[in-house]
Amino acid sequence: MIPIRDITPSKNVPVVNYTLIGINVFCFLIQMAYGDNLPRFVYFYGLVPARYTVPDIADYFGLGHQVFSFLSFMFLHGGFLHLLGNMWFLFIFGDNVEDDLGPIRYLGFYLLCGLASGLFHMLLNLHSNMPVIGASGAIAGIMGGYMILYPGSKILTLVPIFFLPIFLEIPAFFFLGFWFLFQFLNAAAGYGGAGGIAWWAHVGGFIAGILLLRFFRQVPVTGMTQRARPLTEKKSSDRLQVIRPTGPENDTDLYGTLLVSPREAEAGTRKVVNIPWGYYKRLFQVRVPPGTREGDVLHLAGLGRLAADGHRGDLLLRVQIRPQSPVIPEQ
16 A cells, blocks of 8 residues: 555644654665765664674764764665665654644654664664664654544555556555554564565554654644744645535535635635545636635536536535634743
């Protein structure tokens, strides 16, 4: 299953999430510059359990280097596809978690989840001399936090069946729960490090995300977050919106809600709405005129139910203006 996007929009630009993606890409480019010396570089900056548990190996590394590896390992990757997969999952799930926690708490949450994933892997592979690298453990923590925060959110998922691409909207709780079960079964089956995949790191990171989320949500919001919110708040709502119209059976008209930002309502905008139509999804462009107010109704003629006399009703979209983020008091 390949996640395409989630349907829960974030209210703020995920500055930290984008920065983490940029740092991971930058570190990957540094790796590539090492060429034939890459294995030595990875062993030096990756997380190698034997470097901490086997004295003959530990003697070759200083204390500062041993500590730094617990951070550096989560910014290295084993190849382009490894990097691409991790960054895609981080892009999909990270923005919403940052939206809830704020940039400072989100950064701490991400790093601690990554650290916990590394420690969990070490405890179950104490004498392994194989380096563990990758942001997978930290991202697993983000996914664990997302499942707690948005269990009912839908994940648009690509499910290839006999080379036929099927797109399904799967509740986040089931998608992420299935993902965790898959990681756990592979780890428990004895494939903890097989194929270069640290399954136990994924398991540990996911559990850490669930446990640490509650703690981080109780950490007081910093003044920096208060100052950053107005700067990072999105000035527009999602351009593409999925609308599932409803209405009484005896009414040929159908009804839905279109979300816009205060700035869009004032200046006007255009949106593309995706309306499920049986087994198909139809796209329509909707114009929101300048000066639109909360509760105004936009008419899409001929997109309602078909009556017995051949007349088709309209689709009526009620405009909902997204409230601005409240000012967070200094603590």
